[in-house]
Amino acid sequence: MKYLIRTxxxxxxxxxxxxxxxxxxxxxxxQLTLGYMNWSPMPGNAVGxxxxxxxxxxxxxxxxxxxxxxxxxxPNVNTYDGIGDNYWVNADGSGANLMDANIYNETxxxxxxxxxxxxxxxxxxxxxxPYSSIAFIKDFAPDYSSFTESTVALTPGVGSISLSxxxxxxxxxxxxxxxxxxxxxxxxxxxxxxxxxxxxxxxSTLALAGLGGALALRLIRRRN
Numbered sequence: 001m002k003y004l005i006r007t008x009x010x011x012x013x014x015x016x017x018x019x020x021x022x023x024x025x026x027x028x029x030x031q032l033t034l035g036y037m038n039w040s041p042m043p044g045n046a047v048g049x050x051x052x053x054x055x056x057x058x059x060x061x062x063x064x065x066x067x068x069x070x071x072x073x074x075p076n077v078n079t080y081d082g083i084g085d086n087y088w089v090n091a092d093g094s095g096a097n098l099m100d101a102n103i104y105n106e107t108x109x110x111x112x113x114x115x116x117x118x119x120x121x122x123x124x125x126x127x128x129x130p131y132s133s134i135a136f137i138k139d140f141a142p143d144y145s146s147f148t149e150s151t152v153a154l155t156p157g158v159g160s161i162s163l164s165x166x167x168x169x170x171x172x173x174x175x176x177x178x179x180x181x182x183x184x185x186x187x188x189x190x191x192x193x194x195x196x197x198x199x200x201x202x203x204s205t206l207a208l209a210g211l212g213g214a215l216a217l218r219l220i221r222r223r224n
Contacts, residue, residue, distance in 0.1 A: 024117045025175060027199040029066040031105045032176055035059045038100040039079075042090070042182055050096040051087050057101075064103040064177070070123075073179045073195040075131050076101055077186035088183060095182030104136075104176025113167035118175045119160040119200040126193045131181035133195045137163040142170035151178075154195050 025031065037057040041050025059065060063074040076099040079088045090096045118137050127133060133154045140147040150163040154177070165173055177197070184190045 022115045022117065023111060024119060025105070026119045026201070027069065027071055027121075027197055029069060029071075032066075032071070032103050033059075034102075034104050034106055034176075035062045035064065036102040036104070037062060037076075038102075039097040039183075042094075042096060042098050045090065045096060049086050049090050059103055062101040062103060062179075064101060064179070069199050071103070071177075071197045073101075073103075073133050073177060073197070075099075075127070075179070075181050075190050075193060076183045077191050079183040080185050093185065095184050097183055099179075099181060099183050101179045102176060104174045106172055106174045108172050109169040111173040112165050112169055112171050115162055115164050116173065116175065117160055117162040119158070120154075121158045121198045121200050122154050122156050123196040123198060125154050125156055125195045127179075127181070127195060128193060129181075129190070131179070131190065131193060133177060133179040135159065135161055135177055136175065137161055138174045139163060139165045140172040140174065142168065142172070144172065154197070158200055160200075 035057045036054070038054045039050075040052050061078050063076050063078065065072050065074075079097065079099070080095060081088050083089055083091070083093055086096065088096050116137055118135060120135060125133070134151045135154060136149055136151045138147045138149040148163070148166075150161045152159060152161045165171065177195075179195070181190075
């Protein structure tokens with residue numbers, strides 16, 4: 001009986017250790033709800049074309065949209081106001097600003113002191129030319145003055161990134177996707193380019209608990 005109790009205790013401790021030292025997240029419309037846009041003039045622009053800015057944006061304005069659990073990322077067209085608006089459009093009709101669109105989740109204290117893994121399944125990526133998209137995990141200091149990060153380009157297939165986060169419970173942990181490239185005419189071919197991403201099923205801690213329970217039951221039967 002002592003042997004059985006000891007075995008069950010070891011299983012419980014092992015499960016707790018797994019939960020504390022590694023956590024996995026995936027693409028989830030209930031979690032990836034925040035949007036932020038950074039922009040700056042395209043390199044080589046004439047003076048007066050383009051501008052600088054950064055602010056929270058809605059996901060549809062970012063061109064980051066969910067259909068069920070499937071996420072589609074597109075080049076930004078919502079800032080293209082037509083020729084004559086020098087802030088957003090160059091004289092030749094091209095986009096005047098380099099857009100950095102972020103769709104992400106942010107928590108404080110939740111994913112600290114762990115190895116956080118972000119998984120995703122890229123069904124397609126047709127971005128070309130100046131456009132690209134990455135997955136990221138960022139660990140920000142409490143005052144957002146600095147951060148560490150892990151990033152990876154989005155290529156078709158199942159992918160993941162991991163980051164060992166700080167033990168500081170006041171740190172802000174973000175994970176999500178960034179799409180880069182100039183704002184573009186909604187009628188241009190570039191406006192149809194996209195990245196399509198779906199979730200990857202997360203490992204179940206309940207399955208681990210079930211395995212430990214099954215082992216305990218087997219030991220009980222053997223003792224009897």
